[in-house]
Amino acid sequence: MNIRFLQTFVWVARLGSFRLTAEKLSTTQAAVSSRISVLENELGVQLFQRDSRGVSLTREGHKVLGYAEQMLATQQRLLQSLGQTDSFAGRLRIGVMDTVIHSWLSDLISAISRDYPQVEVELTADTALNLNEQLLKGHLDLIFQTDLVRADGVRNVQLASYPLSWVVAKGSPLDRSYASLSDLSQERLLTFSRLSRPHQDMLNFLHQQGVATPKVSCINSVAAIIKLVADGFGIGALPPVLVSRELHSQALVALPMEAPPGFAVFASWRVGAGLELNEAVVNLCQSVVADYQRSVSHDHFVLPGN
Known part of the structure; x- marks a missing residue:
């Protein structure tokens, strides 16, 4: 047969x-x-x-x-x-959220090309909600996003956490002292796509601080959020690791104000016979993420258990 x-x-x-x-x-x-x-x-x-x-x-x-x-x-x-575990070949369909694209994704793709040269990577960029749905429907093999996927035949592992800061354009009208979170929330706040984990966590955080009706704009592109913050359009709730160059050059500054909780990024993948490549790439990914963490400020990108 x-x-x-x-x-x-x-x-x-x-x-x-x-x-x-x-x-x-x-x-x-x-x-x-x-x-x-x-x-x-x-x-x-x-x-x-x-x-x-x-x-x-x-x-x-x-x-x-x-x-x-x-x-x-x-x-x-x-x-x-027979020592032929490096014989993986075929197409690997990976789904990623925008945050991953702007941090360690290129390092992972380079590592896959190096270790598994016969594997063709097909990338899909989307929100966590859509990536989860595509994984469960079988359209994707492996996804990197912010939620645990609870389903038969799917395994999850946390890769890292991204702390958040309030970030504004240096010297803009928004670059000032704020008396409280209520004062800050009178300005336009920029966050990730609607119903995403960061968006929901921001609303819960502000509600717990007594801010009932903040001015929140949801944007599904990290690059767009950074651009709008740099143009003085609003205050961004962003992982500092994604704007490290802008912070270093002082094009952007982080406000000394308590920010919403950061978010974790998980790898979720389909398991079963014939799907060993997924597991191998997740193991490779953990090594890549650890290397990336050593190249950035450790308080800006946190590994599990740290």
């Missing part, structure tokens, strides 16, 4: 789509359909039901899936025993 065909079967079962499986395996829908047909003929059973919503496993397909995953796991253990 062809291992590649079993891998195709497992991916169709996970993604519920011939098209998405073809994209994941860098092949065509016709090839995916052909492989499934060959398996069905070999086994003498129908593996999938097909309708307008996609494909789903038949009762026999569910039985075959367990054995197929075991066979793929056995193949991986065999490769490991």
Whole structure:
């Protein structure tokens, strides 16, 4: 029985789509359909039901899936025993939030290219809410964002925390002393996309400090927030690590005022037979993040347990 065909079967079962499986395996829908047909003929059973919503496993397909995953796991253990753990190849679909793009993502991509040269990385940048949804639907293999993803077949690990500061343009009308958070909240406050973890945490923080109706503008681009803060449009609640150059040059300054709590960034990835690359890249990512932390101010980028 062809291992590649079993891998195709497992991916169709996970993604519920011939098209998405073809994209994941860098092949065509016709090839995916052909492989499934060959398996069905070999086994003498129908593996999938097909309708307008996609494909789903038949009762026999569910039985075959367990054995197929075991066979793929056995193949991986065999490769490991032969010292071929560096034989990863194919497409890895990674989803990232904007904060990661502006900190250590390029270091991670360089490390993947170095350690796994046969792996093609496909990147999707989006909000945490959308990334979580795409991971659960099987459109992404691995995501970096601010929330734990609680679902069967998904694993999470915290990578780091990003403390926040109130940041303003140096010498602008907003660069002044503030008597209280209520005073500061009379100005326009810039934060991340609506309903994101930083946005919700900011609202909760201000509410706990007695600020009921702050002037908050939500922006889904870190670069846009930094630009607007630099132009004096508002006060940004930003991780200092993302504006270290601007702070060093004093184009921006951090206000000596208690800021909202920082946020954690998690890696969340799909687990199972044939998905060992996800785990390998997460391990690589932890090393990359540790190296990045050594290159910045430690109070601006905090590793778990520190």
